[in-house]
Amino acid sequence: MSHLSTGAVDAGPRSPEPAAPPRRGFTTLVYVLTAVVPAVIALGLLVAVSGASGRGGTTPAIGTAPIDHTVQLFVSIAMVILAAKVFGRLARRLGQPPVVGEIFAGICLGPSVLGALAPEAVGWLFAPELRPVLQGLADLGLIALMFVVGQESRQTSLRGQGRIAMAIAHAGVAGPFLGGALLAILLYRDWAGPRADPVVFAMFLGSALSITAFPVLARILAERDMLRSMLGRLSMLCAAIADVVAWCLIAAMTAIAGRDTPARAVLTVLLVIVYGVAMVWLGRPWLERIFTALEGRGEPLRLLVLLAGLLLSAAATSAIGIHAIFGAFLYGLCCPAGLLTRLTGQIDMVAGTLLLPFFFVGTGLRMDVWRSGFDAELVGVALLVIVVAMLGKLAGPMLMARSSGLSWHDSTGLGVLLNARGLTELVVLNLGLALGLIGDRLFVALVVMALVTTAMTAPLLGLLDRLRARRHGHARRL
């Protein structure tokens, strides 16, 4: 294309396409004239100018504030992503999914652990001036996560297991929802947030308990090499269906929460339904067409269009009055799955490694065990919540699965898998706290529940395996 010298790539030293043989003395002279002389003159000028009495002399000190914040910001970002990785690897060593460690890292960097040991460190790392940036990174991570969850829910094909999965998923939502609503009656007076009305509080606790951590589930299954097994696929399918139902409930709850009048609540719900229907009926084929047209047009462009759509969909639901995560989830459900597998994987990787740690830290910063009062009552409520959450998620799906023809062993495994709540639960809990539906203390209890139900999944599955192995050994011996 260019006619400019495209000469030998391995041109010899000091002789690139000589038009005239270079004369050493002349070259040196030109070097002195073009490089040395100007440099010397410039230096002389600087010295002369520094002698002259200019306007200067009274150079005011630069406000060092912005520079200091840069230091804090960069150190803070580095610490957060490193801590998440280190704790994630530790968790893996202990046979846990990394997310358990990452959530724990967030709590440790907050007032509950680091703040108790070295309050100045927390104050410096997470200074008020940095909070908007860290919160922004957390928000971006959150909508990236919800997009990935939506995409993964979509990729889960029904493959003939639809009816069983649907029944189990319904049982897996209805049971915990009832449990949560019952809990709400018990806890409303003392543990609800300042803006909770009883119905919304019950809806919130009910849907918070019915959440399954789809991403964590997928990772646990992958680590145990169960992703393609019948049980693995069935539990993914149940989780996907249950998640869609649970998020619809949460969206409805958010739409109602805090509207001044019933009319406004109805309007919000209507807008949400209109947006959802528009996305599924119009957005979905439209997105399919766009991304088909963009195929082979360069990864950066597709990434950009994907992200711009994601941001706008998140902004749309946020503008309607429910949280941005719903728009992100819906967008993930509506984007063509096959075309974007690689891109989704990259977004998942980047969000998981670099953005979600800020969400965990945000959760940790909001969770101050000492300030909220760490007493027997709190422990009691945390235990109660854990038991109700487990009963709801385990019992219903297990019975439903058993009655559909699965063995007791597989039915129990399914219940155990659906019981993992992971970071999806944290999303819901932070939402409830932000909406003023739950108090600080209940927030702590619920975060503990999320951690415990996630952390018990792997050991419980291991226990089930051992039980079966022993029974098999027993049977063989007989």
Added chain:
Amino acid sequence: MSHLSTGAVDAGPRSPEPAAPPRRGFTTLVYVLTAVVPAVIALGLLVAVSGASGRGGTTPAIGTAPIDHTVQLFVSIAMVILAAKVFGRLARRLGQPPVVGEIFAGICLGPSVLGALAPEAVGWLFAPELRPVLQGLADLGLIALMFVVGQESRQTSLRGQGRIAMAIAHAGVAGPFLGGALLAILLYRDWAGPRADPVVFAMFLGSALSITAFPVLARILAERDMLRSMLGRLSMLCAAIADVVAWCLIAAMTAIAGRDTPARAVLTVLLVIVYGVAMVWLGRPWLERIFTALEGRGEPLRLLVLLAGLLLSAAATSAIGIHAIFGAFLYGLCCPAGLLTRLTGQIDMVAGTLLLPFFFVGTGLRMDVWRSGFDAELVGVALLVIVVAMLGKLAGPMLMARSSGLSWHDSTGLGVLLNARGLTELVVLNLGLALGLIGDRLFVALVVMALVTTAMTAPLLGLLDRLRARRHGHARRL
């Protein structure tokens, strides 16, 4: 690994490993008991609770402020990255490197264009509450860019052209530096910033004019298929050497600027030298060892370690008292190039598509043509700066190259290539504005210079090609 059912992947519909034949009636009964009954009870509870006079009834409206900011933030982010892409593609259509369009997009979104047409739009998109987040994204993009520039400077091997390149690079720094210093004497009284003393102002203008846009240069060469040609490699090499020299000058200038006493300036310079030497002598082999050890250990982990180091190095120079970009550049120079090519490419892609647009927008927001007074004097200074910048960058390197044995055609091409300043210039200009070394009006003139010198590169190269083609045709006819 797991003993849990790993049964047939393509299990038939409704019969996944039946332990007992499923009885339809019984299954339905269990479904009703586990899913329908709890749902109905929960619904009844909600209705009952809503009737009861709870603590609620007076649900206070939720502060919608944070939700509104989320909408603004997401829309703002989407607009910025989309505008950069659209303008970048337009620029490419016009035969320009995309960065010219991206810089222009930033200016258009600022007060100079969009602000003049629809001030509310700028106020909404870039509300004060969002600024920290947008600035944070710009900062992250900036240090990612400087890391990539450092890596690219390192990858440029000397390959026997070292002496020529060194001489040309020196000429390419000394000439513009002298030009800038001379300009500084002329402009100091009326155009310097509030915190500039004459020496620092002269150093700033001098080094600002000696910058070459390494990334833009590489992209222009790639688009013209000249990356592997003698001229392409030589100009990259010259640009790399000139950039290291220019950044050292700028670092020295930043170290001096705004220190209260000479002793503090000397201390800062000493700390910078110590850090630089430590990075090159200790950091470099250490980083080589770390990344060799991490090879094959999964991309996320290597990305994380790379970024954490980058952030900490940037924070270190920022803490010393010079800008974070120096630490990022130095880190890029010291990281092993071969091991990280793929990762650097990905960082380059993500930073260029998703983060640097915020830097351009930041520049555009700081550049208010109308408020700073758009008059004949400003145009005159802009023209003067452009002429001096071009003379300095073109003349010296051209003469030096010619005297080293290159043809007039290649020598001119080299000068034209080194004259492109692109976004690297913007980095320096924003630094000067932040340090209070240049006034608003000079900032506008210098940004225009950066745009013009970058935009003229491709047309001038085309002109050179046509001239040579015509001469060749002429020679053939004779």
